[in-house]
Amino acid sequence: MTEVVIVSEIRVGLIGAGSIAQVAHIPNLKNLGVPIVAVADAVEERAKQIAQQHGIPHAYGDYRQLLKRDDVDAVIVSTPTSTHYPIVTAALKSGKHVLCEKPPAMNDREAEKMAELAEQQKLVLMYALQMxxxxxxxxxxxxxxxxxxxxxxxxxxxxxxxxxxxxxxxxxxxxxxxxxxxxxxxxxxxxxxxxxxxxxxxxxxxxxxxxxxxxxxxxxxxxxxxxxxxxxxxxxxxxxxxxxxxxxxxxxxxxxxxxxxxxxxxxxxxxxxxxxxxxxxxxxxxxxxxxxxxxxxxxxxxxxxxNAYLEEIREFITCVKEGRKPLTDAYDGVTVMxxxxxxxxxxxxxxxxxxx
Ligand SMILES: NC(=O)c1ccc[n+]([C@@H]2O[C@H](COP(=O)([O-])OP(=O)(O)OC[C@H]3O[C@@H](n4cnc5c(N)ncnc54)[C@H](O)[C@@H]3O)[C@@H](O)[C@H]2O)c1
CATH class of the missing domain: 3.30.360.10 (Dihydrodipicolinate Reductase; domain 2)
Structure with missing residues (x-):
């Protein structure tokens, strides 16, 4: 993890603007002063409404649009479990650090492939095991x-x-x-x-x-x-x-x-x-x-x-900044799966x- 690029101000994109994003991630990112650049949700209206409510500059109905943005350093994936593997894989391939909601994946094979990809890409992949x-x-x-x-x-x-x-x-x-x-x-x-x-x-x-x-x-x-x-x-x-x-x-x-x-x-x-x-x-x-x-x-x-949700976000942002392995890292996600x-x-x- 030592070769991770250190970004001074981490800018975040949200993929999935449903319940956990609204209840925990958006308020805690705001509490920590982390800029949210863009939000994507398969229900585009929801993405737009959340963007408007929280002053997030960009909203998309397709997460791939968000991943194209150079001003997004890291993403938080808060979508249904079946979408974690394709979304996390695409995010890592586009050079974004990832905090992905639990459970890591549908099964252990998916979790293993995601952990290997994060390692190859020298990016942080952390799971939201906030306990x-x-x-x-x-x-x-x-x-x-x-x-x-x-x-x-x-x-x-x-x-x-x-x-x-x-x-x-x-x-x-x-x-x-x-x-x-x-x-x-x-x-x-x-x-x-x-x-x-x-x-x-x-x-x-x-x-x-x-x-x-x-x-x-x-x-x-x-x-x-x-x-x-x-x-x-x-x-x-x-x-x-x-x-x-x-x-x-x-x-x-x-x-x-x-x-x-x-x-x-x-x-x-x-x-x-x-x-x-x-x-x-x-x-x-x-x-x-x-x-x-x-x-x-x-x-x-x-x-x-x-406030475990707040500490989880703090850990993610700190790990991205410092190029450090998170407490709830990708390989722990593999063992849990x-x-x-x-x-x-x-x-x-x-x-x-x-x-x-
Ligand atoms: N850590 C916790 O304590 C905790 C608590 C609740 C939920 N979760 C996890 O958070 C994730 C989301 O749960 P939720 O309760 O917020 O669900 P939700 O259904 O309220 O939100 C999911 C959102 O993802 C969107 N979505 C679905 N497919 C998408 C895609 N392909 N691209 C972009 N957006 C897509 C949906 O439209 C929805 O808005 C799940 O992994 C869940 O297990 C974690």
Missing amino acids: RYRNDARAVKKLVEQGEFGEVYFGRALYIRRRGAPGGWFSRKELSGGGPLLDIGVHVIDLTWWLMGKPKPVSAAGFTFQKIGAKGLRLDRGWQPADVREKLEQEVVYDVEDYAGGFIRFENGAVLLFEVSWQINDKDRWGSTICGTKAGASLPPLELYTEVLGEQATVNLRVDEG KMLTALYRSAEQGREVPIK
């Missing part, structure tokens, strides 16, 4: 690195929504690649794996259910993609899982156990837990399971979550499968 930018997560990571937990041999990742399927393209497999495992599982599995010290995954066992499906959809609440919010969605398609569970085994003998759901008759909750030979921790809220004066103690550390792809393969085959 790692939370203050509480960083506090645990620091303690793990200081050896406070001893050997970390077990992790648990949970993201249970009782009813929380976003609908729209999210529940269409050809556009999303999968349901809650790819949508929210990617966040908690990545966070827990990172806290565990990023051990090398060797096998995975997963199972999925689709028992509630389209009849449980509540499109009037929860996360709404732009087409649902603007009532442009014509037809409800729901051909992904409602729930996924399973575990991943690592080369060092450690195991990560997880459960994720968009729809299940269970309690809403989410969190990440890691357990080591000397201590353990979970968040949120941030708790340490340790010993004080030889007795078991639960310590509540007063660290709030902070290897785990998720193997979990789906395992669920299909009904047995534990190797990860290469």
Whole structure:
């Protein structure tokens, strides 16, 4: 990464002007004073409206027009998962640094090709796995690195929504690649794996259910993609899982156990837990399971979550400026996609499968 050209003032283009771009990326770019030069969205009217609302000089209905601009140094890709690979590939080929939304891709092969291309092009490719930018997560990571937990041999990742399927393209497999495992599982599995010290995954066992499906959809609440919010969605398609569970085994003998759901008759909750030979921790809220004066103690550390979306953008811009590898870099995206792809393969085959 040392040969990356250092650009003094990074100018950004947005590809995808839907919900996450509007809720997180545009406000945070503005907070950090990063100029947004252009926006592109397949719904051209949306691109134009967002451009007008935020004083963005150029708007396009075709992202390739945006990529032709010499005054765009870096792009943020916030489009449906099936478009990540073609858009990120085109962006890297046109010399732009990329921050791409999660999940990185439809599968591990796409993620691998994108990481290799970014390396060849000597450009930053970062994924929006923003859980790692939370203050509480960083506090645990620091303690793990200081050896406070001893050997970390077990992790648990949970993201249970009782009813929380976003609908729209999210529940269409050809556009999303999968349901809650790819949508929210990617966040908690990545966070827990990172806290565990990023051990090398060797096998995975997963199972999925689709028992509630389209009849449980509540499109009037929860996360709404732009087409649902603007009532442009014509037809409800729901051909992904409602729930996924399973575990991943690592080369060092450690195991990560997880459960994720968009729809299940269970309690809403989410969190990440890691357990080591000397201590353990979970968040949120941030708790340490340790010993004080030889007795078991639960310590509540007063660290709030902070603004992970803002820190994610700061990391991206800093890495582009300094030619540094981001915390959530392209190859971590590959490993995460290897785990998720193997979990789906395992669920299909009904047995534990190797990860290469
Ligand atoms: N990091 C997070 O916490 C988080 C939260 C929500 C969504 N996301 C991710 O962000 C991405 C977008 O999700 P969203 O909820 O904003 O969806 P959305 O549907 O609201 O927005 C996607 C936008 O992309 C546009 N689009 C589709 N195909 C395009 C193309 N080929 N070229 C240009 N624009 C195109 C759509 O018209 C839409 O405006 C997804 O990858 C999703 O998983 C991340």
